[in-house]
Amino acid sequence: DTEVTQTPKHLVMGMTNKKSLKCEQHMGHRAMYWYKQKAKKPPELMFVYSYEKLSINESVPSRFSPECPNSSLLNLHLHALQPEDSALYLCASSLVQGATNEKLFFGSGTQLSVL
């Protein structure tokens, strides 16, 4: 199994809603990532978890709250989002954290629309 599974595929939420994005992998990877991708733009790193501990937070607003319950699961909790947060949210994993030799496996993403 070389897949990263993300749910839901699409999400529409109001600015006062609370929702969560979920990501799962069963490749034994110990690094998991959240990226944000706007249309026609590259993925932008938001968070990195390494061995279930938050390793990198790219100064993301607190209305985005990541959680890594175990080595296979990654969540992104959303609260009080703004319309400009509408984007494709991508989860990725790699065997371990490191930019020099680690292949990133991406999920298909959650397309989020904030009304």
Add this chain to the structure above:
Amino acid sequence: QQQVKQSPQSLIVQKGGISIINCAYENTAFDYFPWYQQFPGKGPALLIAIRPDVSEKKEGRFTISFNKSAKQFSLHIMDSQPGDSATYFCAAPGFGNEKLTFGTGTRLTIIP
């Protein structure tokens, strides 16, 4: 912070032709330069990567050429096919090795 400049922004190539995408990076203490391919509605997927102990790496129709002194690397797609139509992102490591910085992306369209 690492910056990666990618060109062209979009590219149209006839079927059977050669597609060439270029990237330039600033500085890195680490040598690992991947290319990711993204189809609409999908996440990026690793296409090919190079470690510049070599100046060129070839996998099937895809070749990376690397020029360390110029801090540039490029992707060549030989015999381009309509199925190659996608967005391509180069990437380079930052100074701290902990993350990749993606280029701005090239939207490639292969026409019959």
